[in-house]
Amino acid sequence: MEQVLDLDRDIGLRVRALRxxxxxxxxxxxxxxxxxxxxxxxxxxGESSPTAQLLGRVxxxxxxxxxxxxxxREAPASPLSRRSSQMVWRDPGSGYLRRAVSPPGTGSxxxxxxxxxxxxxxxxxxxxxxxxxDQQIVMLEGRMELTVGEDTHRLDPGDCLHMRFEQPIAFSNxxxxxxxxxxxLCHGPTRP
Numbered sequence: 001m002e003q004v005l006d007l008d009r010d011i012g013l014r015v016r017a018l019r020x021x022x023x024x025x026x027x028x029x030x031x032x033x034x035x036x037x038x039x040x041x042x043x044x045x046g047e048s049s050p051t052a053q054l055l056g057r058v059x060x061x062x063x064x065x066x067x068x069x070x071x072x073r074e075a076p077a078s079p080l081s082r083r084s085s086q087m088v089w090r091d092p093g094s095g096y097l098r099r100a101v102s103p104p105g106t107g108s109x110x111x112x113x114x115x116x117x118x119x120x121x122x123x124x125x126x127x128x129x130x131x132x133x134d135q136q137i138v139m140l141e142g143r144m145e146l147t148v149g150e151d152t153h154r155l156d157p158g159d160c161l162h163m164r165f166e167q168p169i170a171f172s173n174x175x176x177x178x179x180x181x182x183x184x185l186c187h188g189p190t191r192p
Contacts, residue, residue: 007089009046014069016044018062033061051093056125067111067185070100077105094121113183117173124170134164135185142179145172
């Protein structure tokens with residue numbers, strides 16, 4: 001049985017470090033993210049278990065992806081990422097399980113995340129425009145519905161959907177069984 005880590009403190013430290021690196025005050029980040037200064041302060045002190053949706057808004061205000069936020073775990077650079085050492089986080093709101101698959105510290109433009117998404121769960125992100133960042137979802141098991149802007153796509157095993165970080169995105173599993181998918185994020189320039 002895998003251990004799901006309690007990352008509240010690490011998430012808080014990473015939010016603070018990213019905010020400081022961008023020269024933002026708590027008030028600046030509150031305006032940019034639409035998250036109250038008080039909640040941001042609680043997150044930074046590790047006193048909150050923020051949901052994926054809330055963290056998505058914070059990341060939007062910081063102009064980073066959720067994966068950038070979770071890259072805070074100190075690990076030596078390695079070309080190999082063993083499953084037993086991969087960081088796993090459970091969203092307290094939806095119950096989805098997020099596993100950081102990519103080897104840490106490689107400097108790769110791609111990040112790979114494995115997600116187990118419970119039946120009946122839904123998570124919506126108001127994505128910010130992130131230049132040079134996009135993502136692809138590859139369904140492994142189960143079915144999902146992804147709404148990108150105004151368009152809803154039903155994904156079955158083996159299907160792949162490309163999405164850019166420029167429209168709201170909602171992940172939904174209205175079906176009776178859990179779903180599992182791979183999310184590949186690319187932080188490099190897009191090709192025409």
